Amino acid sequence: GENVEQHPSTLSVQEGDSAVIKCTYSDSASNYFPWYKQELGKRPQLIIDIRSNVGEKKDQRIAVTLNKTAKHFSLHITETQPEDSAVYFCAASRYRTSIQGAQKLVFGQGTRLTINP
Amino acid sequence: GAVVSQHPSWVICKSGTSVKIECRSLDFQATTMFWYRQFPKQSLMLMATSNEGSKATYEQGVEKDKFLINHASLTLSTLTVTSAHPEDSSFYICSAKAWVEATDTQYFGPGTRLTVL
Numbered sequence: 001g002e003n004v005e006q007h008p009s010t011l012s013v014q015e016g017d018s019a020v021i022k023c024t025y026s027d028s029a030s031n032y033f034p035w036y037k038q039e040l041g042k043r044p045q046l047i048i049d050i051r052s053n054v055g056e057k058k059d060q061r062i063a064v065t066l067n068k069t070a071k072h073f074s075l076h077i078t079e080t081q082p083e084d085s086a087v088y089f090c091a092a093s094r095y096r097t098s099i100q101g102a103q104k105l106v107f108g109q110g111t112r113l114t115i116n117p
Numbered sequence: 118g119a120v121v122s123q124h125p126s127w128v129i130c131k132s133g134t135s136v137k138i139e140c141r142s143l144d145f146q147a148t149t150m151f152w153y154r155q156f157p158k159q160s161l162m163l164m165a166t167s168n169e170g171s172k173a174t175y176e177q178g179v180e181k182d183k184f185l186i187n188h189a190s191l192t193l194s195t196l197t198v199t200s201a202h203p204e205d206s207s208f209y210i211c212s213a214k215a216w217v218e219a220t221d222t223q224y225f226g227p228g229t230r231l232t233v234l
Contacts, residue, residue: 034222042163043225078166089160105152105212105223107160 002027004092006108014116019080021061021089021111024072033073039088047077047088048075076111077113085115119215120144123226130201131234138196138229139181140211144192147213151223153183167194201233 003026013019025033031052050057050064050073057064058105061080064105066073077084120143130136140150148169153161164173165186173186183196183205195212198205208230212223 010162036225041228041230043227046222046224051223104163106163110160112158 002030002092002106004090004106004108006090006111008111009097009109010112010114012114013080013117014086015080015082017080019075019077019113019115021075021088021090021113022072023074023092023108024049024070025092025106026071027092028068028071029094032093032103033064033066034091035062035075035088036091038089038110040086056075080115082115082117086112119212119224120146121213121224121226123211123229125229126227127230127232129232129234132202133196133200135199136201137230138198138209138211138231139232140194141213142171142192142213142224145213145215147194147215148191149214150188150194151212151214152186152194153210153212155210155228157208159209164196166223170172170173198231201231204206204233206233 009105033048034049035068037047038044045102048059050066055066063076087110089110090108093103093105100116122141122143124139128136137162150162150167155161161175164179167186167188169188169191175181177182178182181198190229210228215222
């Protein structure tokens with residue numbers, strides 16, 4: 001089955017600097033890669049996702065890149081702010097273009113990001 | 118849109134009792150819901166996939182007789198922890214698949230913190 005490895009487990013950056021979190025996956029059939037942000041005691045929130053037919057996707061200060069050949073994808077946060085401090089999870093799955101059924105997400109181990117003022 | 122609720126948000130029970138947790142999709146129909154548990158400072162561990170109108174699919178190592186899942190309607194799935202013990206204390210989170218822009222997006226509930234005394 002799919003296995004997702006996430007690094008680093010903790011990351012501390014100065015406010016305004018960039019943060020990069022990397023994930024690798026094992027199943028070459030995976031084609032959907034979401035990133036979730038989870039604040040302490042709260043639900044994971046989807047912040048960005050990418051499908052395998054795209055190499056990069058950007059949404060304001062957040063971007064995700066995907067290298068299908070190497071089977072890794074990364075989250076990039078620029079101009080970091082204190083409210084970016086949280087735990088970030090990457091995930092991988094095979095999505096279906098069908099309402100019936102859904103493929104499960106396999107999560108990475110998480111990265112605790114701390115933004116220092 | 119795509120809001121998922123859980124009830125209760127927290128519960129404390131005595132060892133040996135059963136606890137039921139509800140997961141509802143409030144503004145969309147969810148043919149598939151997922152149940153996760155999360156220990157402190159750890160990733161989300163998928164317990165089972167709940168499909169409306171059929172039996173749940175459990176992940177390896179998850180006891181189906183201990184964690185009963187019922188998905189009787191397109192907006193409600195329930196997880197019952199039977200004969201709970203202190204080691205079952207955890208944060209239980211559900212997610213529901215939403216059909217958004219042809220992606221297999223999952224939206225998470227706020228979680229239920231279970232403490233077994």
